[in-house]
Amino acid sequence: MNKFEYAMPQDIPQALSSVQHSGAVFKAGGVDLLDLMKEGIIAPSRLVHINNIEALKVISRTKDGGLALGANLTIAEIAELRELSGAHQALPQAAGSTATPQIRNLATLGGNLCQETRCWYFRDQNFSCSHKGGSQCFALQGENYYHALFDNKSGCVRVNASSISIALVALGAKLRITSAESSRDVSVAEFLVAPSQDIEKTHILERGEIIEAIILPASKPHQRSFYYKQKEKQSFDWPVAEVAVSWVQKGGVCENPTVILGAAAPTPWRSKKAEAVLAGQKITKKLAEKAAQAAMSEATPLSQNANRAKVFEAVIARVISWAGGVDPLQEGK
Amino acid sequence: MTKKNQLTKESGLSRRSFLKGVGLTSAGLAVTSGGEIFAEASGDASVKIISPGGATITLEVNGKKHQLKVEPRETLVEVLRDRLHLTGTKIGCDRGACGACTVIVDGKNVTSCLMLAIDAEGKSIETIEGLEKEGELHPVQKSFIEYDALQCGFCTPGMIMSSKNLLDHNPSPNLADVKHAVRGNLCRCGTYPKVFQAVLAASKQNKGE
Ligand SMILES: Cc1cc2nc3c(=O)[nH]c(=O)nc-3n(C[C@H](O)[C@H](O)[C@H](O)COP(=O)(O)OP(=O)(O)OC[C@H]3O[C@@H](n4cnc5c(N)ncnc54)[C@H](O)[C@@H]3O)c2cc1C
Ligand code: FES
Ligand code: FES
Numbered sequence: 299m300n301k302f303e304y305a306m307p308q309d310i311p312q313a314l315s316s317v318q319h320s321g322a323v324f325k326a327g328g329v330d331l332l333d334l335m336k337e338g339i340i341a342p343s344r345l346v347h348i349n350n351i352e353a354l355k356v357i358s359r360t361k362d363g364g365l366a367l368g369a370n371l372t373i374a375e376i377a378e379l380r381e382l383s384g385a386h387q388a389l390p391q392a393a394g395s396t397a398t399p400q401i402r403n404l405a406t407l408g409g410n411l412c413q414e415t416r417c418w419y420f421r422d423q424n425f426s427c428s429h430k431g432g433s434q435c436f437a438l439q440g441e442n443y444y445h446a447l448f449d450n451k452s453g454c455v456r457v458n459a460s461s462i463s464i465a466l467v468a469l470g471a472k473l474r475i476t477s478a479e480s481s482r483d484v485s486v487a488e489f490l491v492a493p494s495q496d497i498e499k500t501h502i503l504e505r506g507e508i509i510e511a512i513i514l515p516a517s518k519p520h521q522r523s524f525y526y527k528q529k530e531k532q533s534f535d536w537p538v539a540e541v542a543v544s545w546v547q548k549g550g551v552c553e554n555p556t557v558i559l560g561a562a563a564p565t566p567w568r569s570k571k572a573e574a575v576l577a578g579q580k581i582t583k584k585l586a587e588k589a590a591q592a593a594m595s596e597a598t599p600l601s602q603n604a605n606r607a608k609v610f611e612a613v614i615a616r617v618i619s620w621a622g623g624v625d626p627l628q629e630g631k
Numbered sequence: 632m633t634k635k636n637q638l639t640k641e642s643g644l645s646r647r648s649f650l651k652g653v654g655l656t657s658a659g660l661a662v663t664s665g666g667e668i669f670a671e672a673s674g675d676a677s678v679k680i681i682s683p684g685g686a687t688i689t690l691e692v693n694g695k696k697h698q699l700k701v702e703p704r705e706t707l708v709e710v711l712r713d714r715l716h717l718t719g720t721k722i723g724c725d726r727g728a729c730g731a732c733t734v735i736v737d738g739k740n741v742t743s744c745l746m747l748a749i750d751a752e753g754k755s756i757e758t759i760e761g762l763e764k765e766g767e768l769h770p771v772q773k774s775f776i777e778y779d780a781l782q783c784g785f786c787t788p789g790m791i792m793s794s795k796n797l798l799d800h801n802p803s804p805n806l807a808d809v810k811h812a813v814r815g816n817l818c819r820c821g822t823y824p825k826v827f828q829a830v831l832a833a834s835k836q837n838k839g840e
Contacts, residue, residue, distance in 0.1 A: 299704045300704070301683035301702065301703075301704055302683055302703055302704060303680055303681060303682050303683050303703065304680065304681040304703035304747075304749060305671070305678055305679070305680045306678065306679045306680070306681070307678045308678075312678045315671075315678070316671065316678050316680070327745075328745060328746070328747060328750075329727055329745050332706070332745050332747075333726055333727065333745070336725065336726065345703065347750070349750070374739075397727075397815075398727075398728075398730065398742075398814055398815025399740060399793065399811075399812065399814060399815050400727070400730060400733055400740050400741050400742040400793070400815045401727050401742060401745070401815065403739040403740065403741050404741050404742070404745060404746060533810075533814040533815075534814045534815060
């Protein structure tokens with residue numbers, strides 16, 4: 299790792315002023331940052347350690363009954379948080395299946411949302427790929443089994459790595475982004491940046507901006523949600539496919555569904571086609587399968603990952619069934 | 632220059648700091664390397680800043696305090712092994728994925744290859760060397776021997792630390808709890824079934840069953 303100086307602010311204003319220094323970046327758990335530094339992908343000259351800031355660890359109710367989760371809460375803490383059962387369970391489900399117990403004890407919510415893609419060409423300093431400012435996407439003609447199935451025509455076929463973001467988009471969460479001058483709330487969907495918007499950017503944060511909290515809207519009566527990650531090995535793994543859904547369900551009928559796919563596109567992929575199949579309908583195993591097919595009808599697989607589209611189809615159908623209270627493995631309807 | 636270019640030129644995790652190819656050494660490292668802590672004014676308070684050369688810190692490892700000078704970039708596992716000569720903790724992947732470097736910090740198991748030593752100051756660090764008390768191995772250690780829960784032994788210290796951490800928080804785990812607790816510990820020799828047996832047996836011994 300390169301040498302760097304280490305700033306240890308005690309509050310948010312101190313953090314915002316220490317990061318003004320050129321070459322400075324925030325460090326929360328350090329899991330992604332130290333990994334990228336060890337690989338020689340980034341070499342910041344100053345790390346601003348924000349984990350001592352108590353204000354970033356607070357959990358509070360918002361005025362309209364939602365929940366504000368401090369950006370520095372660890373993934374382990376989110377996985378265990380009792381307030382998040384019921385309608386918001388997709389979030390602790392995503393947190394609980396992120397990485398390993400040891401990593402969950404270090405990694406934070408804010409850091410998880412800002413982490414870089416796992417694309418192996420991006421993470422190898424010998425490949426000057428388009429996401430790093432180079433001229434080509436090596437995955438397009440290379441090893442691309444884990445790369446994007448959707449939104450993969452803009453010169454970078456990476457997938458977004460944050461499992462937490464998938465659940466948060468399904469739940470309609472926002473981020474409170476604060477700078478020395480102001481504070482704004484941005485939806486998680488708008489926070490993450492696709493290659494078509496800016497090929498080198500991963501998220502919209504600019505120097506001097508910090509994620510203060512993640513804001514979950516108050517749950518609606520009869521709201522439900524579900525998250526599931528399909529892995530290659532059971533112990534822990536990055537996803538082959540991950541899906542988060544949420545809707546209001548009265549008398550078995552689904553209203554206002556959101557269906558979000560992770561490890562599918564450069565940003566959390568919202569399947570409007572699946573949502574259209576589900577809206578206003580009674581959830582059955584058949585309907586779930588129809589929605590899954592609709593979702594994957596839009597996929598544009600790369601040279602090696604058509605098989606993953608099939609895995610997705612099965613996982614989407616199961617997650618919709620589980621969320622709707624239907625057994626996806628039952629025979630027949 | 633467009634606004635976007637100005638920002639990306641300036642900002643930390645962006646174009647400028649992505650090192651292309653072998654350009655690694657050119658990364659803005661023009662900072663002093665003398666060992667010192669200095670303060671930078673920030674509004675009416677000042678922020679503690681440790682220079683790249685490092686600072687003297689106190690680490691409490693297995694109940695014993697050690698004073699030593701560390702650079703901010705030194706990871707906890709490097710300091711444990713290379714500076715404190717506690718080589719029981721291993722480095723496998725050095726990227727958080729294998730669990731060989733697992734230690735317990737303030738009652739939580741963490742991968743010490745992704746934790747900076749400087750961040751462990753003021754915390755209580757437990758390593759495999761600290762489990763033996765007055766010549767007696769910890770029940771998990773004894774059980775690993777009894778159940779032959781190791782082959783090459785490289786994953787074993789980390790595996791034991793995750794298991795010990797489980798029993799600290801849950802004295803009566805079931806098989807699913809044990810599997811869950813060692814999910815972040817890879818064993819290339821495939822000793823998992825014996826590890827599960829050993830941890831379950833240790834939990835019974837702990838309770839005198
Ligand atoms: C073995 C392994 C398996 C993994 N599996 C998964 C997985 O299945 N799913 C998944 O989602 N992730 C997974 N991860 C990734 C891991 O979850 C992330 O690296 C971690 O969450 C990053 O959080 P952090 O607090 O350590 O961030 P850091 O590394 O400290 O920071 C990451 C980035 O976020 C920025 N940042 C952090 N906090 C803030 C803030 N409050 N405001 C503004 N910027 C901020 C930093 O500047 C930096 O750019 C895995 C990692 C490992 C090692
Ligand atoms: S060496 Fe730390 S997890 Fe592998
Ligand atoms: S005993 Fe050899 S790696 Fe586990």
